[in-house]
Amino acid sequence: MKLLKNLLKSPMFVFGISLLLLTIILAVFGSSIFTVTMDRVGQQYAAPHGKYFLGLDDLGRDYVSLMIRGLQSSLYVGLLAGVIATVIGTFVGIYGGFKGGWVDDLLNMFTNIFIVIPSFVILILISSSFSEGRSLTLIGIIIGLTTWSWTARAVRAQSSAIKTKDHIILAKLNGANTVKIILVHILPYLASYVFMVFILQVASGILSEASISMIGLGPLDTVSLGTILNQAKNTGALGDGVWWAFIPATVVITVIVFALYLINTSMEGVFNPRLRK
């Protein structure tokens, strides 16, 4: 609670969290505020007017609807990828850092391999091999499974620093098993740190999905901010100066990522007093 109070004192955090809440509200309640439809409602690339204040796309669909769908997809994929990556990464990191020895060496090597091999490459390879059934969920899962290595590395460093603390040694003397020590005695100490890493993972998940969709390997079952941008590039809207085809989507992606980064940086400032002025 005291932590939250401190966080709320930071203008950066308040600004970040408000931006994020705004996007979440738009994604969740957007369809009750605006009429969301994926049907053709007018001319191809009709300019913004009246009810369709963001204009229409290549297929005559309304961009307000597309933005809301895209926002939902992006937040969903970010959350999915973020949760998977954080859970795997945290457990690999804590376990390795706590156990030490050859288990740690092995996990560490595994982690490093996944760090050096670009996850984007893995995404391209898997996505391009599915011509059908490439769903948003599948992409989210793949992103999560390829980006956990960052979390693992960061958490491992923290966990190996904690393992020599007195309370851990006491717990060991009392005969607590590894799982219990990790869950009860280490994880709570790292909770704030893990949460910060989670925020970054969500941001990177959103960016990864947008990138892979951008090159035409995005989800086939739904609209995402990345597929909107891909369409804008492919149909030549970018070169023709049809600004409503890409400006709103680029702004929305940037706002989400910026909000998440702000939250992360401000939390770092609160947890690490040295960064405060």
Add this chain to the structure above:
Amino acid sequence: MLKKYPTLRYILQRGGWYFITFIIAVTINFFLPRLGNNNPVDIIMGKASSGLSTEAAREKEESYLVEFGLVKKVKGEIVRDELGRPVKSSSFEQFVNYIKMCFMGDFGTSFQKYPKKVLDVILDAVPWTIALQLPTIIFGWIIGNVLGVLAAYRRGIFDRVFFPSAMLLSSIPFFVFGMLLVYCFAVVWGVFPAMGGYAGDLVPSFSWAFFSSAGYHYILPFFSIFLCLAGGQAIGMRSMGIYELGTDYIKYAQWLGLKGNRILGYIFRNAMLPQLTGLALSLGTMISGALITEMIFSYPGLGMAMLTAIQNNDYPVIQGGTLIITVSVLIANFTVDILIGFLDPRVKAGLQMGKGN
């Protein structure tokens, strides 16, 4: 034996590690595409067996299958079934064959640009990518870090303007920034060209016209990567710098009354190493991001080649491209690792004590 040469031992150790990673990357590159329903073997088989009626088509099928290493061979002879058609080799045999071909630098033949070799497609594209990415990453890193250290040291008004703008710049994805630049500078103001690596009516040659055109087309893609990258580096360096400012040696230096620039130099040297490690770690992401920038600017590099290949289901080129990207990321990482080995006294000391890394 190598105890006397700790640096050499370190390089060999890292080299060995990267070799193992390389083998794993090649394995992933081979097996992952075969997971889905759109896998390369089926595509090749489909392409090869379309129009089997004539003798010519049949020969083409065989040459396809042999070229991509999909047929079973015993002592150089193709094994055939009772109908005289070649027998498909097992996945494992294909894998062994693939590794052999990779080591010989043979990535197969492009579908779309048949009979152009994948290696040639890649070699045509790579110089553009290197010309775009290498200077951008190096300059972005240096300038971002210098600005970051300044922000940490000066704080005040400079920091208050600089930090939020760097935050914003670094959270704009490469491709978003690229699109906005194209729209502003190419479409609305028409100051810079929107796409391509050089004017369409020119042929690449060592002429002034070509180089000036290439330079002109270079500016927008360069800035779209450079600014985002510098922003991200600056933020990392700023917090490292603030951390260093609180350390004893800096306080001591301040008490001694050393000049600001001198102290700044010390901070930079000490904060640089983690930043270098950070660079090594994010190289993969960075290079992938820059590939998308190429696609946006239709820049004739590897990114564009990959995009064309993806749009045309040109599997050999996709796979060759991903392998080249992975290998270049590995090489870049290895280089940074060695740099760190030379620059970081702790790595050196650790090696001399015989502990290694």
